[in-house]
Amino acid sequence: xxxxxxxxxLILFFLALDLGVFHRKxxxxxxxxxLSWTAVWATLSLCFSLFVYFAYEHQWFELGTVIDAVDxxxxxxxxxxxxxxxxxxxxxxxxxxxLFVIAVIFGSFGVPAIYRHRVLFWGIIGALxxxxxxxxxxxxxxxxxxxxxYLFGGILVLTSIKMVMTNxxxxxxxxxxxxxxxxxxxxxTDHYHGQHFLVRHETRKTWMLTPLAIALLMVETTDLIFAVxxxxxxxxxxxxxxxxxxxxxxxxxxxxxxxxxxxxMLDKFHYLKYSLAAILFIVGAKMFVQSQLQQLVGDSFNLxxxxxxxxxxxxxxxxxxxxxxxxxxxxxxxxxxxDAKDSSK
Numbered sequence: 001x002x003x004x005x006x007x008x009x010l011i012l013f014f015l016a017l018d019l020g021v022f023h024r025k026x027x028x029x030x031x032x033x034x035l036s037w038t039a040v041w042a043t044l045s046l047c048f049s050l051f052v053y054f055a056y057e058h059q060w061f062e063l064g065t066v067i068d069a070v071d072x073x074x075x076x077x078x079x080x081x082x083x084x085x086x087x088x089x090x091x092x093x094x095x096x097x098x099l100f101v102i103a104v105i106f107g108s109f110g111v112p113a114i115y116r117h118r119v120l121f122w123g124i125i126g127a128l129x130x131x132x133x134x135x136x137x138x139x140x141x142x143x144x145x146x147x148x149x150y151l152f153g154g155i156l157v158l159t160s161i162k163m164v165m166t167n168x169x170x171x172x173x174x175x176x177x178x179x180x181x182x183x184x185x186x187x188x189t190d191h192y193h194g195q196h197f198l199v200r201h202e203t204r205k206t207w208m209l210t211p212l213a214i215a216l217l218m219v220e221t222t223d224l225i226f227a228v229x230x231x232x233x234x235x236x237x238x239x240x241x242x243x244x245x246x247x248x249x250x251x252x253x254x255x256x257x258x259x260x261x262x263x264x265m266l267d268k269f270h271y272l273k274y275s276l277a278a279i280l281f282i283v284g285a286k287m288f289v290q291s292q293l294q295q296l297v298g299d300s301f302n303l304x305x306x307x308x309x310x311x312x313x314x315x316x317x318x319x320x321x322x323x324x325x326x327x328x329x330x331x332x333x334x335x336x337x338x339d340a341k342d343s344s345k
Contacts, residue, residue, distance in 0.1 A: 003061040003242070011249060026195055028113045034260035041254035045088055048250060049081050052243065056080035069142050069239035070149065071290060082302035083238040087247035089309050090233050090279060095255045097276050098226045102219060102259060109215045115195050119212060120256040123219035130224060131248050134231050139241040149287050152232035156284025159229050163277040178221050179214060188214065229280065236283045237302070270323055275316025279309050
């Protein structure tokens with residue numbers, strides 16, 4: 001309990017420092033600032049892997065004393081750190097796909113750039129709560145029903161195929177069923193009211209949601225949908241709740257700054273979707289041949305998985321930038337998904 005309380009307190013401290021000190025005033029986040037914060041979150045994530053190593057190696061807080069249901073072994077310092085880094089990289093990679101949808105949401109609802117950081121901040125708070133609950137429940141279920149790992153593997157394989165065959169950027173968030181239900185049963189203003197999610201009607205004295213609140217609701221809904229992919233992905237690597245939770249949390253914490261760092265370049269990553277699909281397919285298929293691969297590769301299995309995931313991601317990014325020159329005959333350079341959505345109105 002002390003371990004979990006300490007970690008949650010650490011995350012709350014980071015968030016309070018972020019919102020209460022560094023982003024106390026609303027402002028448009030530039031690329032330079034976003035890249036700096038992306039580096040900060042990435043550094044913190046890597047530093048935490050050192051804690052994971054020593055905690056499991058020396059069995060602090062009784063870590064590294066329980067068999068991991070995924071590979072049937074007790075995690076050592078090296079294996080725990082490897083699983084944490086592999087889980088972090090996979091979750092961070094899947095988060096990039098989430099960024100495309102968030103860009104469409106902001107463009108569709110016309111969210112002012114100065115308030116986008118606020119929406120993402122509270123969206124991440126909700127995501128942390130949802131992911132924590134889902135990982136806690138999932139870890140308990142896997143401990144009791146090992147066959148769920150094969151179900152998760154099947155979900156990942158099917159998701160990878162679906163990802164290749166569909167285009168998430170063509171969906172219109174304004175016709176989402178959640179948005180339609182909210183607009184039907186709850187009062188919603190037609191205009192933004194600064195940074196407020198709720199405003200009080202001047203004559204009727206009732207509280208009304210603002211379009212900023214609807215955008216926040218869509219971001220939360222999007223994360224819930226993407227969690228259907230990301231939760232099985234982390235359980236394909238480890239069923240240890242602490243490793244699964246911490247790697248997920250650090251990946252989500254870096255999502256906000258990563259969005260602003262890549263906001264103007266999202267449309268350039270044409271082949272990234274295929275890299276993510278390949279990662280999901282490999283991680284999902286691994287769950288069906290886990291024991292055979294471990295016998296073939298040995299204890300360094302998760303290290304090789306980490307290298308494979310990193311290589312696939314790097315190939316997708318490199319191929320996308322190499323395609324940049326040939327894509328100039330298509331869409332206008334620099335036109336994001338959100339801009340394309342706005343220009344169609």
